[in-house]
Amino acid sequence: MVKQTIQIYARIKPTKKQTGIYSVEEENSTSALEIIVPRDLADGFVNNKRESYKFKFQKTFDQEAKQDSVFEIIAKPVAESVLAGYNGTIFAYGQTGSGKTFTITGGAERYIDRGIIPRTLSFIFQQLQKDSSHVYTTHISYLEIYNECGYDLLDPRHEASKLEDLPKVTIMEDPEQNIHLKNLSLQQAASEEEALNLLFLGDTNRMIAETPMNQASTRSHCIFTIHLSSKEPGSATIRRSKLHLVDLAGSERVAKTGVGGQLLTEAKYINLSLHYLEQVIIALAEKHRSHIPYRNSMMTSVLRDSLGGNCMTTMIATLSVDKKNIDESISTCRFAQRVAVIKNEAVLNEEIDPRLMIVRLKKEIQTLKDELAILTGKPRTEELTEEELLTLEELLKAFVEDRDPESMLDVGADMRKIHHCFKHFKQLVNERAIHDTRLSSAKTTEKSADTTSVKKEEMDKLQGLLQQRDNEINILVNMLKKEKKRAQDAILQLNTSNAPSTTEVSQGAGQKSLIPSNPIPRDFLTPEQKPGFLHRKAGIGDDMSQGRQEAFEIFKRDYADSVTIEDNKQLLKQRFSEAKLLGEKVNEARNKINQLKGDIEQRRMQTAALGVTNASVDSNEPDPVEEELRKQIEEEKKCYKALFNRLKGLKTEIEHLQFLLEKAKVKLQKDFEDWWSEQATSLQGQSSSVWRAPVLTPLNSQQRLQSSSLSETDQTLPTADSSFSSSASSQNKSIPAIRTPKNVGSAIPLTGDSQVDADILAFVKARQNLMQKKGLSN
Numbered sequence: 001m002v003k004q005t006i007q008i009y010a011r012i013k014p015t016k017k018q019t020g021i022y023s024v025e026e027e028n029s030t031s032a033l034e035i036i037v038p039r040d041l042a043d044g045f046v047n048n049k050r051e052s053y054k055f056k057f058q059k060t061f062d063q064e065a066k067q068d069s070v071f072e073i074i075a076k077p078v079a080e081s082v083l084a085g086y087n088g089t090i091f092a093y094g095q096t097g098s099g100k101t102f103t104i105t106g107g108a109e110r111y112i113d114r115g116i117i118p119r120t121l122s123f124i125f126q127q128l129q130k131d132s133s134h135v136y137t138t139h140i141s142y143l144e145i146y147n148e149c150g151y152d153l154l155d156p157r158h159e160a161s162k163l164e165d166l167p168k169v170t171i172m173e174d175p176e177q178n179i180h181l182k183n184l185s186l187q188q189a190a191s192e193e194e195a196l197n198l199l200f201l202g203d204t205n206r207m208i209a210e211t212p213m214n215q216a217s218t219r220s221h222c223i224f225t226i227h228l229s230s231k232e233p234g235s236a237t238i239r240r241s242k243l244h245l246v247d248l249a250g251s252e253r254v255a256k257t258g259v260g261g262q263l264l265t266e267a268k269y270i271n272l273s274l275h276y277l278e279q280v281i282i283a284l285a286e287k288h289r290s291h292i293p294y295r296n297s298m299m300t301s302v303l304r305d306s307l308g309g310n311c312m313t314t315m316i317a318t319l320s321v322d323k324k325n326i327d328e329s330i331s332t333c334r335f336a337q338r339v340a341v342i343k344n345e346a347v348l349n350e351e352i353d354p355r356l357m358i359v360r361l362k363k364e365i366q367t368l369k370d371e372l373a374i375l376t377g378k379p380r381t382e383e384l385t386e387e388e389l390l391t392l393e394e395l396l397k398a399f400v401e402d403r404d405p406e407s408m409l410d411v412g413a414d415m416r417k418i419h420h421c422f423k424h425f426k427q428l429v430n431e432r433a434i435h436d437t438r439l440s441s442a443k444t445t446e447k448s449a450d451t452t453s454v455k456k457e458e459m460d461k462l463q464g465l466l467q468q469r470d471n472e473i474n475i476l477v478n479m480l481k482k483e484k485k486r487a488q489d490a491i492l493q494l495n496t497s498n499a500p501s502t503t504e505v506s507q508g509a510g511q512k513s514l515i516p517s518n519p520i521p522r523d524f525l526t527p528e529q530k531p532g533f534l535h536r537k538a539g540i541g542d543d544m545s546q547g548r549q550e551a552f553e554i555f556k557r558d559y560a561d562s563v564t565i566e567d568n569k570q571l572l573k574q575r576f577s578e579a580k581l582l583g584e585k586v587n588e589a590r591n592k593i594n595q596l597k598g599d600i601e602q603r604r605m606q607t608a609a610l611g612v613t614n615a616s617v618d619s620n621e622p623d624p625v626e627e628e629l630r631k632q633i634e635e636e637k638k639c640y641k642a643l644f645n646r647l648k649g650l651k652t653e654i655e656h657l658q659f660l661l662e663k664a665k666v667k668l669q670k671d672f673e674d675w676w677s678e679q680a681t682s683l684q685g686q687s688s689s690v691w692r693a694p695v696l697t698p699l700n701s702q703q704r705l706q707s708s709s710l711s712e713t714d715q716t717l718p719t720a721d722s723s724f725s726s727s728a729s730s731q732n733k734s735i736p737a738i739r740t741p742k743n744v745g746s747a748i749p750l751t752g753d754s755q756v757d758a759d760i761l762a763f764v765k766a767r768q769n770l771m772q773k774k775g776l777s778n
């Protein structure tokens with residue numbers, strides 16, 4: 001790598017006029033250029049009394065300097081670096097007409113005026129011819145940038161087409177941020193002559209010709225590039241280098257009205273891309289500046305490597321030393337001073353030719369194989385032998401089973417064995433993955449088994465509940481039967497004592513029913529008329545099921561202690577009303593006493609008032625009216641006391657009765673609970689096999705009536721599978737509401753009450769549906 005600041009040179013264009021405004025002083029390896037501002041021009045400065053400006057250059061080529069010396073000193077070293085594989089750039093910067101083109105390309109009239117490009121081409125091709133140790137390839141490209149648009153000056157269509165019709169050269173950037181120019185042709189030049197022809201073609205195609213300074217400066221930038229690649233015969237290394245020879249646009253600034261007042265101020269560039277070039281130069285000159293605005297213009301993008309990158313760069317500041325150009329000359333020198341601090345790092349651009357590399361590696365492999373075969377005494381085949389595989393497997397097994405994390409597996413430098421090991425480990429990892437998947441799926445199955453057990457628990461609970469409800473129904477039905485029997489006994493008794501009061505109601509088809517005309521027994525009332533038993537009502541023992549509540553009502557009625565409870569209740573009621581009456585009387589007596597007290601007070605006041613108005617009235621004499629009132633008060637007080645004492649006694653009696661009732665209530669509750677569980681246990685024992693519910697269809701109201709009527713004729717209530725269905729089939733084909741499957745194990749006990757039976761059947765159906773859902777029905 002070669003680290004180097006951009007080299008700066010100054011070249012002064014010859015002039016026939018006597019200027020006397022500058023002087024050149026050559027020092028060791030540098031030269032000092034002093035520009036002296038004539039007094040008359042400096043008059044306009046207010047704050048600056050300086051009359052001369054000094055600038056340092058590598059060398060200043062004064063007016064008499066010839067093209068060959070410029071080439072020798074400036075271009076030749078760069079060309080040599082390019083030949084060695086480094087990138088190089090030479091650019092000329094200066095105002096229009098200061099000699100940039102003359103320096104870079106040369107004068108067209110005389111051979112001796114050939115500029116840097118032809119001389120470099122000549123030099124390079126001479127060198128190439130001389131060096132037979134390398135194979136060189138040379139390509140030329142010629143780019144013109146005008147108004148931020150790139151044009152290929154070597155495009156043969158230039159002559160026939162207008163500038164705007166030609167394809168524009170565009171900048172492309174690859175992921176490594178390397179710049180590629182699309183539509184810029186690279187023309188191979190096998191000889192100096194071919195290269196010069198290309199230069200001539202490009203110059204001819206330049207769209208913007210040199211113009212007089214006062215009209216418009218030359219505003220295009222031209223970049224002539226020599227692309228060189230070289231490699232030693234048989235070597236895979238290719239060196240690629242580029243040499244940019246750049247003729248920039250004129251560096252004039254705006255507002256050039258005169259020299260005075262403008263010298264120390266920085267006027268703006270006419271050419272925008274030169275402004276961006278200066279921005280890049282300023283940014284590069286600043287230490288620790290991370291962002292360099294190369295992308296702002298096409299010219300700075302193309303010359304990116306030349307400015308602070310992988311390139312050996314040289315700048316030639318062209319100066320026109322006429323008095324009228326003194327400000328532009330100073331600007332140019334200032335610019336050059338900034339450029340001089342930019343450091344470039346040029347590296348050898350070598351790359352490996354991939355095709356050659358493959359060939360070389362193949363060859364190397366073969367050589368190594370041959371060597372190995374000689375050393376081991378046996379040629380290495382593609383596959384491992386069985387014996388080798390066996391040994392390897394044993395090694396692998398030992399390695400995998402070894403618990404020591406530090407243990408090593410050494411199979412030697414045989415890639416076949418290493419590959420085999422990788423294959424083995426991959427297999428292990430895959431097997432492990434499959435095993436894990438199976439394990440997780442097994443866990444999922446376990447989970448689902450858990451869910452099933454939860455469901456089963458729930459089902460068992462429901463089944464228990466169903467059993468409980470079945471028991472309830474059975475208990476209720478049994479109780480109903482008893483009630484019915486009692487009612488019918490009562491009817492029979494009535495019939496014997498009062499025969500004409502019974503009406504025979506025909507039920508059709510030989511069915512008869514005895515319905516008492518008066519009074520109607522409680523249990524034969526319509527559901528709407530029923531006060532409590534089996535009639536839906538809310539409230540009694542909210543914690544009891546409805547069936548239990550109803551059973552409780554019946555139980556209560558037949559309870560042995562009910563009479564005592566009832567008597568106590570009546571007594572309590574009586575005592576309550578007595579207490580109420582006594583309380584009223586006590587209040588009356590108290591009011592009476594208060595009233596009498598008030599009367600006495602009033603009487604006293606009247607007597608006192610009379611004593612004041614009438615002297616004959618003696619207020620100290622006993623008043624018979626007051627005496628009478630006092631006696632009355634005494635009487636009332638006695639009465640009040642007697643009443644109060646009685647009330648007190650009643651209160652004690654009431655409290656005692658309340659206590660007794662509460663006790664009886666608790667006992668009743670307990671006795672009922674005992675009886676209930678007794679009933680349930682005995683029923684469970686009777687029907688240990690689960691009821692098999694018949695297939696049911698809902699009853700309509702007519703059927704309900706018939707069912708109800710039928711039941712009234714029998715002491716044994718009709719069942720779904722016998723009485724009801726058989727009688728229904730014999731009477732009316734449309735009636736059968738209950739169909740029993742063949743495997744029905746037990747009958748549904750019905751009560752004969754249409755509403756109650758409908759409730760029971762609805763319950764049975766709901767139960768059956770539930771059983772079917774749970775998959776328990778057969």
Ligand SMILES: Nc1ncnc2c1ncn2[C@@H]1O[C@H](COP(=O)(O)OP(=O)(O)OP(=O)(O)O)[C@@H](O)[C@H]1O
Nearest residue numbers: 013014095096097098099100101102210211218250
């Ligand atoms: N060192 C020199 N010796 C002889 N003639 C020169 C020299 N430098 C420049 N000239 C002449 O001066 C004129 C203007 O020079 P040139 O065209 O090179 O200027 P320029 O800086 O390239 O201008 P532009 O910016 O317009 O391209 C040309 O006729 C050229 O031959």
